[in-house]
Amino acid sequence: MALMLVLAIYFLLPLYFLIVAATKPQGDLASTNGLTFSNFQLFDNLHTLFTFNGGIFGRWILNTVVYAVLGAAVGTLISALCGYALAKFRFRGREFLFSVILGGVLVPSTALALPLFLLFSEVGVVNTYFAVFLPSIVSPFGVYLARIFANAAVPQELIESARLDGAGEFRTFFSVSFRLMSPALVTIFLFQFVGIWNNFFLPMVMLQKESLFPITLGLFSWNGQTARTPLLQESVIAGSLVSIVPVIIVFIVLQRFWRSGLAAGSLK
């Protein structure tokens, strides 16, 4: 119990510090105790954050939402189709395709980013939304999970009776299987969403235009400027808080989904 409390403090400390720091004027950051509140001006800080540099932070939020929500939605759909087909259809080369995908899980995504950059710069995709969006929709791990879930959640008899009723494979998938798999698909969506939301290396390699940045890259570049512009510190802190609160809320609300997903992932 004591050990767990110590660990809980360890996990909460940076978050608590961030909340406290986000409410302070920049001058108080160094001069007052970091763990106690001083002059409360969270709303001023947020105002500065959202108006600085022509309100570019709002743009970064929008970009991140587009990359993460849309990317995870498309990614989940194509993973589900592929995983379902690998689980439920028998065809030659099935196991081979699956092991290629499993191999993909082991490829470090940062090792892919540089060659991708070179390829994209040859076809002129670098420095566009697509440069970050397109690679993000591919999730080998999502296919792996989708295959496990399809095996567990969709009885073969149901698919066959749908076939007997004359339903096409796509119709069966979208009206029967998709629904049965939906709790699992939420998990895949969540993991991919967090993966893209947290991604940093790929956007950093691909993007130069500030207006295309996701929050992570934006705050990183601001953080690099705080030595010259100390006032930016306040916006980095407030921006960090703004960037993590929505994800934490989503996680707390959707607890039962990701927990079941983790369980399935760990069982193999």
Next chain:
Amino acid sequence: MTDIATRPADAVSPPPRGRRRRPRLDVGGPRAGTIAAFLTPFFLPFVLFYLVPIGYALWQSFRVVRRSGGQYGTSYTTFGGFEQYVEVFQNQEFWSSIGRIGLFGVVQVPVMLFTALVMALLLDSPLLKLKGFFRITAFMPYAVPGVIAAIMWSYLYSPQLSPVVDLLNAIGLHPDFLGPGAVLWSAANVSTWLWTGYNMLIMFSALQSIPQELYEAARIDGAGNWTIAWRIKVPIIAPSIVMTTVFSIIGTLQLYSEPAVLRQISSNISSTFTPNMLAYTVAVGNNYQQAAAISVVIAVITFVLSFGFMRLTSKRAGL
């Protein structure tokens, strides 16, 4: 196309080795075109954004830039065999970055996974209260992007701003979290903070799926809580522990955001601190072929280590 195992053939031939013993209605499987339609939306981007870049990196890594007619001549790219790889392996900075990451992994991964395991076992025991709170608290960092986590911690490391440093100063300790010896461990701490709860939950989920009867049987045989934990629970969840280890190895070799952020406030992190940082720095310096060779080497090391670990443990544990 002959790639669908059509049902009539199945019905005639005896079922291979006990598979599919139940007699089934013959309703026909999907046609090849349909299967392709299910697979293509994933495989097309998978090939374009996974396999092609891997192939491209390999191809690039075997090329070199040469100049015709001395230093100021026109440059051209040509096949260079293993030249780039020789250069990588002769690069002192490459070996330093590998050494650093190796040290990091050898310490950080066991510390993190052991903490995660102990937490998972505690969460699974009936003695602990406030389970929901502890579970959420530990998992929360997973929702925090690595860059943001590193920024948060860098404030806690900074001598001017940190309440932790203040506190330690007050009791007579004067830590320098950003010093040359410590900064690697400061980065390791950020990774540990980020991923312990995630790993804990994977292990905890596995623990939850163990049937309770097993414990009752062990208790009747006179096993205490400790014996049950280490002799029964841990071996049963070994596959999850292997999985978390493999993912941690991959994560360690990819290390980038944490040191990149700490570099913004510490002069003790070079631009070649980790293999990934080295690759990026070389690429920015316009030596793409060399950067490609470094990327390939990182990917190969990752593969060898993850596969090696899986093989090793699956043999020993008989999984």
